Each structure stands twice: as structure tokens, then as C-alpha cells.
Amino acid sequence: MLRGLARLILTLVLALSLAGTTLTAIRIAADPLLAPYVEASKDQIRAASDRMLAQSDTPAILQARVEERLAETPRNWLAIDALTGLAIERAIDLPPALLEQIRIKREDDHNYYTQAMACAACAYDPATCSLPQVLICQAPVALTPIGDIAGVTRAGVAYASGGEVDQIDLALSVVGLGATAAVLASGGTSYMVKAGASLAKLARRMGRLSPRLVEMALDAARTGIRWADLPGIRSVDDLNRAVHAEAFVPLTNTLTDLSRLTEVTGATTALHLLPLVDDAADARRLARSAEALGPKLVGRAEVLGKARLFRATLRLSETAWALGAGIVGILVSAATLLASMLQHALLRRLRRFTNPSARA
Known part of the structure; x- marks a missing residue:
């Protein structure tokens, strides 16, 4: 009688744990705000x-x-x-x-x-620039609309003459000129978009853009520009008409968050850290790391690497703890119920061997 009652209680506990865990998993799947990881302080x-x-x-x-x-x-x-x-x-x-x-x-x-x-070489070839030099020797052009206008003009001339178009430079120039900024900025300002695009152009010339960020710029250029209109661009209005704004949203979001990183760390440090940035989420995590670690960020990034540094910016949410507790509850309840069933089966076998009348 007692054993039966114990098994019934264990079965109920197992069912409740399974139901609670299932409900938590459904809530996480249905609501993106209930992520298993949240930002750490x-x-x-x-x-x-x-x-x-x-x-x-x-x-x-x-x-x-x-x-x-x-x-x-x-x-x-x-x-x-x-x-x-x-x-x-x-x-x-x-x-x-x-x-x-x-x-x-x-x-x-x-x-x-x-x-x-070194500065003379840097002015000629940004790939030879050190981080402090590039801001002195290249920034006067790269950080102003002159560089963006030149980038779009070069692309138009190359396309019209059948030459090779630098699609990465074109995509960054389009964003830097603030084409359809009200649509593209997604929470940032046209100034932030321009600052992020300018920094990315400098980083690209130095070979410091991550492969994923390069691919993002290429996707924006391939799908977001009406190429036939490119040679006829004479103004920002012309550029806006030649651009599919929605194709530039991922790139613009990333460059906006990159600008936020620059505000926290300064342009030199942001240039150094740019190879770690694959998307807007990476830029936000780096900015949070910079806010928390200050001047210690670079040293820790050098030793820990991207994966561990970013792992430090996250912690398990209460939802994740609830899900983990539910899974542990299921395992403990199932193990206890199984042990009880095995114990009951073994006792029955022992009684049959020790009681001749039971075997008969």
C-alpha cells in the first residue's frame, strides 16, 4: 500500500515537472524576450x-x-x-x-x-597605416562626405565603362551619404550612421573588417542598388532613388552600433576591435564590454578572445534557471521512480526464491 502510494506521488511529481518544463520551453519559443541569456551588469x-x-x-x-x-x-x-x-x-x-x-x-x-x-606611406596606402596614423593621415577625407561622394562616383564610372566596381566601398559610401537615412538608421541618427560607415571604410582599407561584415556590405550592394541608375547619380536625391532601402538595413544597423562602440572607446580602439564585429549584436556586446571594463578591454580581448569575452557579457536568465530546474526535476523524479520500480521487482523476485509456496 505504502509503496503504491509512493509510486503514485513520484509519478505526479514527474508529470508536474514535465508539464512545467514544457510550458517554459513553449514560452521561450513563443516570446523572443524570454531568451535563456540576458545582458550581464x-x-x-x-x-x-x-x-x-x-x-x-x-x-x-x-x-x-x-x-x-x-x-x-x-x-x-x-x-x-x-x-x-x-x-x-x-x-x-x-x-x-x-x-x-x-x-x-x-x-x-x-x-x-x-x-x-610612415605617415607619408600611410597617406598613399592605408594598408601600411598604424592605428594612430590612419586617423591623422586618412581621416580628413574618409570622415567627410568627400570620400563617400568619391566612392559613389568611382563606382558609377567603373560600371558605365564595364570596369570592376568596388562593391564594398560603394555600399559603405551609400550608407555614409545618408541615403534614405530616416528608413535606414533604425534608431540611430544620420550622424551615427555616417560615423560608423566612415570608420568601416578606414578599417576596410586597413584590412580590418571581418569576413561576415564584408559579406554584409556585398549583399547590400548586390541587392540594394539599381545598377542601371548608378552612372546617372548627380545628387543625394538621385542616390536615394537608386537605392532599395530595406536591403541596407542590416548593414546600417551594424554601422550604427559600431558608432556607439566608437563613442565609448574612441576611434583608435574601435578600429583595433573591428575584426571582432560580425553584426550589430557583436558591436553592442563590445560597447557593453567597453562600458564595464574601460581601458582594460583591449588587454582582455587580446588574451580571452572573442568567444570568451562575449560570454562574459551574458548571464543566464530566470527563465533559463526555471527551465534548468524543471529538467533536473524530471531527471530526479524519473530516476527515483525507476529505482522504486526496480526495487519492487527485485523484492518480488527475492520473495519468490525464498518462499517455496510462492514459487508453486
Whole structure:
């Protein structure tokens, strides 16, 4: 009698756990706001990134990353300084030979003659620019409408003459000119869209755009421009008529969030971090990381990498905890019910073996 009652209770618990878990899963599927992960607070982001650093082989990674950065041309002193700053923060002693190498190469890169020659090369070829140089030597054109107008004009001339059109530059130029800005901005302003597009154009010339962001720009150009109208563009109104606004929405959203990242970190740091940005969500996560970590962001990004850095910006939601608790409840109830049934079956077998009359 008692065993039967216990099995009935366990069955009810199992049914209730299954029903609760099913309802939670249905709510998550039906309502995108009930995501299993939600944004972490600034304190949670800082704590999570510190835990990740403590759990990784930070000294070895730091040394390797510094050596890699020193071997680059041009050298990325923003990243090198962030890595050495992280070493000081974590009380990690870098090898004396490595510190001496940093000192020598810093002197080599920052003397007047080297700086002048590097800026001249940067003005001619953005791919040779260091991060601080590109803002001085390329920004006067890239950050104004002149560069966007030139980009659209070059594309029109190339298309009319049967030449190759730089579709990435064209897409970024279209967004930068603010074509149909009221439709494309999606929550941002035309200034933010322009700032994000200008930064992306600089990053593209330096080879710092992620493959997914490049593909996003190509998709916008392929599907969002009436190519036959391109050679006849003489004004912004002409450009608006030659553009399918909806095709540019994903790119514009990403560039708007990229502009928000720039506001938090500054243009130089944003340029450095741009290879981590595949879409608008990545740009938002980086901006949140920057708000939480401040100048420590670059060093942590260098050591932790994109996946772990972004994982620090998220935490499990209450809905996810409820779903997890429901799954645990199902497993515990099912295991207990199965154990009870097995125990009952074994006892019956034992009684049959020990009781000759029962076997008969």
C-alpha cells in the first residue's frame, strides 16, 4: 500500500515537472524576450572576465601575444601597451629580454624620421597605416562626405565603362551619404550612421573588417542598388532613388552600433576591435564590454578572445534557471521512480526464491 502510494506521488511529481518544463520551453519559443541569456551588469562582466583570466594560462598567453604583436608590420602599440598593462595589473613578470625588445622597438617606431616616413606611406596606402596614423593621415577625407561622394562616383564610372566596381566601398559610401537615412538608421541618427560607415571604410582599407561584415556590405550592394541608375547619380536625391532601402538595413544597423562602440572607446580602439564585429549584436556586446571594463578591454580581448569575452557579457536568465530546474526535476523524479520500480521487482523476485509456496 505504502509503496503504491509512493509510486503514485513520484509519478505526479514527474508529470508536474514535465508539464512545467514544457510550458517554459513553449514560452521561450513563443516570446523572443524570454531568451535563456540576458545582458550581464557591468559588475558581472568585470567579475566574469576576471574569473576567465584566473582560469587561463595568462602568463604564457601574455608572452606569446606580445611576441606576436612585436613581429607585426606596422606594430600595433595599442595592443602591446594593453598587454603589458594587463601584465602589471595581474602582477605577471614578463621576461627581461622581452621587455628590452619592447623598449628598443618602441624607440625605433616613435622617432621623428620614422613617424614622418610612415605617415607619408600611410597617406598613399592605408594598408601600411598604424592605428594612430590612419586617423591623422586618412581621416580628413574618409570622415567627410568627400570620400563617400568619391566612392559613389568611382563606382558609377567603373560600371558605365564595364570596369570592376568596388562593391564594398560603394555600399559603405551609400550608407555614409545618408541615403534614405530616416528608413535606414533604425534608431540611430544620420550622424551615427555616417560615423560608423566612415570608420568601416578606414578599417576596410586597413584590412580590418571581418569576413561576415564584408559579406554584409556585398549583399547590400548586390541587392540594394539599381545598377542601371548608378552612372546617372548627380545628387543625394538621385542616390536615394537608386537605392532599395530595406536591403541596407542590416548593414546600417551594424554601422550604427559600431558608432556607439566608437563613442565609448574612441576611434583608435574601435578600429583595433573591428575584426571582432560580425553584426550589430557583436558591436553592442563590445560597447557593453567597453562600458564595464574601460581601458582594460583591449588587454582582455587580446588574451580571452572573442568567444570568451562575449560570454562574459551574458548571464543566464530566470527563465533559463526555471527551465534548468524543471529538467533536473524530471531527471530526479524519473530516476527515483525507476529505482522504486526496480526495487519492487527485485523484492518480488527475492520473495519468490525464498518462499517455496510462492514459487508453486
